[in-house]
Amino acid sequence: MEYDFQAIEERWKAQWKTDNAYRVEEDPNRPKYYVLDMFPYPSGAGLHVGHPLGYIASDVFARYKRHQGFNVLHPMGYDSFGLPAEQxxxxxxxxxxxxxETNIKRYREQLEQMGFCYDWTREVRTSDPKYYRWTQWIFSQLFESWYDVQADKARPIRQLIEALDSNGLDGVHLASDSKWWENLAPKIRAPWGDDFGGQLSADQWRNCSDSTKSQILMEFRLAYLADSEVNWCPALGTVLANDEVKDGLSERGGHPVHRKRMRQWIMRISAYAKRLLDDLDGLDWTDSIKEAQRNWIGQSQGAEVRFNVAETNHQLAVFTTRPDTLYGVSFMVLAPEHPLVPEITIPGHKDTVEQYQQAASLKSERERQGAGDQTVTGCATGASAIHPLTGKKIPIWIADYVLAGYGTGAIMAVPAGDERDWKFAKTFDLQIPGIFEGKDTNTAVFTEKSAILCNSESLNGLTGSEGIPAAIEMLETKGVGSKQINYRLRDAVFSRQRYWGEPFPICYENEIPRLIESTQVTLPEVDAYLPTEEGEPPLARARKEDWNVFEGDRMEFNTMPGWAGSSWYFLRYMDPLNEEVFCSREKSDYWGPVDLYIGGAEHTTGHLLYSRFWTKFLFDIESIGFHEPFKQMINQGMILGRSSFVYRVLGTNQFVTAERRKEFKTQRLHVDISFVEGDTLDTEAFRNWREEYSDAEFILGKDGTYTCGFEVEKMSKSKFNVQTPDELVERYGADTLRCYEMFLGPLTQHKPWDTQGISGVHNFLRKTYRLFAQSDDGSPSDTSLRILHKTIKKVTDDLNRHAFNTVISALMIGVNELLDSKGHQRNILQPLAILLSPVAPHLAEELWQMSEGKGSVMDATWPESDEKWLIADRITYPVSFNGKVRFQLDLDATMEAKDVEKAALQHEKTTAQIEGKTIRKVIVVPGRIINIVVG
RNA sequence: GCGGGUGUGGUGAAAUUGGUAGACACGCUGGAUUUAGGAUCCAGUGCCGCGAGGCGUGUGGGUUCGAGUCCCUCCACCCGCACCA
Known part of the structure; x- marks a missing residue:
């Protein structure tokens, strides 16, 4: 009887479907386990062999947990809004x-064919109105919330309004721009006076019109509308988030990105910076991702210092991490975009300053932060600032090495202790006051905090590290500065000028935005998916009657970004059909959070940060009871393609085999891997591939075949090295493919795909089938029981540490040894079928039946290894001399160290080894090794 | 520049707490069997050497009876971040 994988897989797939075998419901009597795969975007190309790697791993783990008695939630769905479908x-x-829809269908087929245990009744799609209705709801909650810094949580905007009505902003600490009032129209803030510093009084608030109030509140909402510098990508016709821009080019498509000022919806993720940073410590994620998030959030501790601008009322605040070097400040530098630049520039410098600003604004993001381009540029404003401690006048410059978006957009320059400041001072011949004992900072900058300070009055004699707290204290006493923590993390732009995304539940009245709460806003039909002639987003094409709801003067034309729907999908899986709420608290309390999240490492600073942000927000408003979405995460490595090459002799239609290619001048060409079997080219297939090769001639090797060259590179259509799972499933079955992908190597590592190895794994399954075909109900030998229990232990341990590759090896060894020991008795085979079931579910179900197991193998209890069968009665000791193994010694396992030593020393080979030398020491590690030190 | 990761046979890899380096597979070599199959079985396969033996986990050093594993140095490759004050 042969292993007929096709019949087996078909039969059990059908049976499981009939039995709803993958349906899960909450069950308070059983512990839950939530295994999640990263949300796929259903692309037109379908899945290649690299995609399912993580899905297989999560499926194996989900099935394993089910055997262990956990109620396992293992869902799948689609991140189905997005650019490719729209393009x-x-x-x-x-x-x-x-x-x-077409792409999803294809994905579903491919996923089902792999035998994944997804509960498809929980499938979600972000582009389904029943789903995005709740994405819109979460947006509306963010819109209706502000961040209370004191309580360190989001609170309803209603409570802020109540506070404003009774006490104004007195006693309220909220997250906003540090000078939020400057974002308002001058005529709004005019009544509050020139020296308004943000302390809006109850009277001032009450005197505002409704429209003004709404504009003020906009400064405090967690989802807010603001004019800001955004990454505008003309080729894609939309703005991009910071994490969607790489090296000044769009991540998708590689198009240039410019800075542009636009009115956009923005998420106040910066309010959560500290919590996003601090809570990383408790997550079981890889260090590299946690570290990348830490960098992205970019916390730095230091001080804010205020400088007065000489002969004006203006004040310039700067942020510094080195307040200890204050006495080394010899000039200030503002970002060219700094709002005070025009006001402080003295008449004689206006022209050059404006020219410099102009030049800086024309530079693209890429040029401005372009690697290598570290040429120092800058321009003096002619204005001076007063050093807050020494009272000395110092010049104010502008330069584009100072970023408008970080800190206050201005710095105090300490050339002695900062590389960039030093270069700047050297370039423009500015003073470099020495402030470190024994360091000549005129010839070289000194940036370490270890130097002893000098010329720094009360800070003299302190090291930098000691000087920092001392300096902060001094600044605070003198009232010219204060301790401050700064974050690099910026608020996230939430508008996209696109069609295929969630519409906002927002309309405008007199250009004041208002939530639409009466009905869900669904995507209207439009006549084309392009911007309007006026440059408005595609939704502006919809006529009033195209919208299912139309309120106010106009609807919002932007749509939400891709990360909106994917920031909370793991919650919807818990309660996918609920029409009252995005996910009932009861269900999220049972299922949440995700216990194991498996996916690629490419979402480090995007999805993973945004999901954490939304989770924290939903926790704050008590919609869920946990504040981190993913407890443990594993990032699978990429499966690389193995490309094959032919070598065309230049100027001919002759192709030379790889081993002789050095004899000719050749051109290397990719060849479709389907014509190549173990590096040997099917020359006929190659000739038939393309017209131009039809009369190709081959210079063959000694064995009369054509050998291709190969290289490991990313899988892509253009390299003809894409392997789809479909053909492999057809040829070997899903179980083989699952086992093979797991067998390839450690899950987290990148590895080349090589189909040659798959036959070994397929053979293993065939051998397993053969073992079960002999199933009987005799009693197994001790040897067979030892093999079984050793295998149980190894497989269980390896699954627990997610070492899926060695799980397969262990099963192979087990099956090989059982075939040798004739271990085909039912009480050996049944547990073995369970061990096999996570990796090869179809075959395991068949084998379970063959060995007369009851019910489905999926629900069988995971076997436990019995210590009794793990203890060997004999041990083969390696005997080594000076650490080098010379021979083996088979001894009784119960023998004590003393006797082991004696036995080793008495051995004739020992005598030969120590000939002419003396024994210095004998080390016996019981059960392990004997080492004899001679000399 | 900073941060993270990876270096082990011809190939994918294993070695979980410092204890027989190369398990398990692929490939390759030889053989058996068979109405040639991408089947099965047996033997071999880290490198050098006829052999005894020697050498071997990117480099060089150290700790140890013993190091792929721990410490230091350097090198190569991959992935992030990058004028962040």
């Missing part, structure tokens, strides 16, 4: 919903 729509006019 396709622009080109073809086909509605993105249609493309998306």
């Amino acid at each position: 396709y729509a622009i080109q073809t006019g086909q509605h993105p919903a249609i493309t998306t």
Whole structure:
């Protein structure tokens, strides 16, 4: 009887479907376990062999947990809004919903064929109105919330209004721009006076019109509308988030990105910076991702110092991490975009300053932060600041090495202790006051905190590290500065000028935004998926009657970004059909949070940060009871393609085999891997591949075949090295593919795909089938029981540490040894079938039946290894001399160290080894090793 | 520049607490069997050497009876971040 994988897999897939075998419901009597795969975008190309790697691993783990008695939630769905479907729509006019539907169908087929245990009744799609209704709801909650810094949580805007009505902003600490009032129109803040510093009184608030109040509140909402510098990508016709821009180019498509000032919806993620940073410590994620998030959040501790601008009322605040070097400040530098630049520049410098500003604004993001381009540029404003401690006048410059978006957009320059300041001072011949004992900072900068300070009055004699707290204290006493913590993390732009995304539940009245709460806003039909002639987003094409709801003067034309829907999808899986709430508290209390999250490492600063942010927000408003979404995460490595090459002799149609290619001048060409079997080219297939190769001639090797060269690179269509799971499933079955992908190597590592190895794994399954075909109900030998229990232990331990590759090896060893020991008795085979079931579910179900197991193998209890069978009665000791193994010694396991030593020393080979030398020491590690030190 | 990661046979890799380096597979070599199959079985396969033996986990050093594993140095490759004050 042969292993007929096709029949087996088909039969059990059908049976499981009939039995709803993957359906899960909450069950308070059983512990839950939530295994989640990263949300796929259903692309038109379908899955290649690299995609399912993580899905297989999570599926194996989900099944394993189920055997252990856990109630396992293991869902799948689609991040189905997004650019590719829309780009396709622009080109073809086909509605993105249609493309998306087709792609999802294909994905579903591929996923089902792999035998994943997803509960498909929980499938979600971000582009489904029943889903995005709740994405919109979360947005509306963010809109209706502000961040209370004192309580360190989000609170309803209603409570802020109540506070404003009774006490104004007195006693309220909220997250906002540090000078939020400057974002308001001058005529709004005019009544509050020139020296308004943010302390809005109850009277001032009450005197505002409704429209003004709404504009003021906008400064405090967690989802707010603001004019800001955004990453505008003209080629894509939309803005991009910081994490969607790499080296000044769009991540998708690689198009140039410019800075542009636009009115956009923004998420106040910066309010959560500290919590996002601090809570990383408790997560079981890789250090590299946690570290990358820490860098992205970019906390730095230091001080804010205020400088007065000479002969004006203006004040310039700067942030510094080195307040200890205050006495070394010899000039200030502002970002070219700094709002005070025009006001403080003295008449004689206006022209050059404006020219410099102009030049800086024309530079693209890429040029401005371009690697290598570290040429120092800058321009004096002619104005001076007063050093707050010494009272000395210091010049104020502008330069584009100072970023408008970080800190206050201004710095105090300490050339002695800062590389960039030092270079700047050298370039423009500015003073470099020495402040470190024994360091000549005129010739070299000194940036370490270890130097002893001098010329620094009360700080003299302190090291930098000691000087920092002392300096902060001094600044606070003198009232010219204070301790401060700064974050690099900026608020996230939440508008996209696109069609295929969630519409905002927002309309405008006199250009004041208002939430639409009466009905859900759904995507209207439009005549084209392009911006309007006026440059408005595609939704501006919708006529009033195209919208299902139309309120106010106009609807919001932007849509939400891709990360909106994917920031909370793991919550919807817990309660996918609920029409009252995004997820009932009862269900999220049972299922949440995600216990194990498996996916690629490419979402480090995007998805993973945004999900954490929304989770914390939903926790604050008590919609869920946990504040981190993903307890443990594993990032699978990429599966690389193995490309094959042929070598064409230059100027001919002759192709030379790889081993002889050095004899000719050749051109290397990718060849489709489907014509290559173990590096040997099917020359006929190659000739038939393309017209131009039809009369190709081959210079063959000695064995009369054509050998291709190979290289490991990313899988891509253009390299003809893409392997789809479909053909492999057809040829070997899903179980083989699952086992093979796990067998390839450690999950987290990148590895090349090589189909040659798959036959070994397929053989293993065939051998397993053969073992079970002999199933009987005799009693097994001690040897067979030892093999079984050793395998149980190894497989269990390895699954627990997610070492899936060695799980397969252990099973192979087990099956090989059982075949040798004739271990085909039912009480050996049944536990073995369970061990196999996470990795090869179809075959395991068949084998379970063959060995007369009851019910489905999926629900069988995971076997436990019995210590009794793990203890060996004999031990083969390696005997080494000076650490080098010379021979083996088979001894009784119960023998004590003393006797082991004696036995070793008496051995004839020992005598030979120590000939002419003396024994200095004998080390016996019981059960392990004997080492004899001679000399 | 900073941060993270990876270096072990011809290939993918294993070695979990410092204790027989290369398990398990692929590939390769030889053989058996068979109405040639991408089947099965047996033997071999880290490198050098006929052999005894020697050498071997990126480099060089150290700790140890014993190091792929711990410490230091350097090198190569991959991935992030990068004028962040």
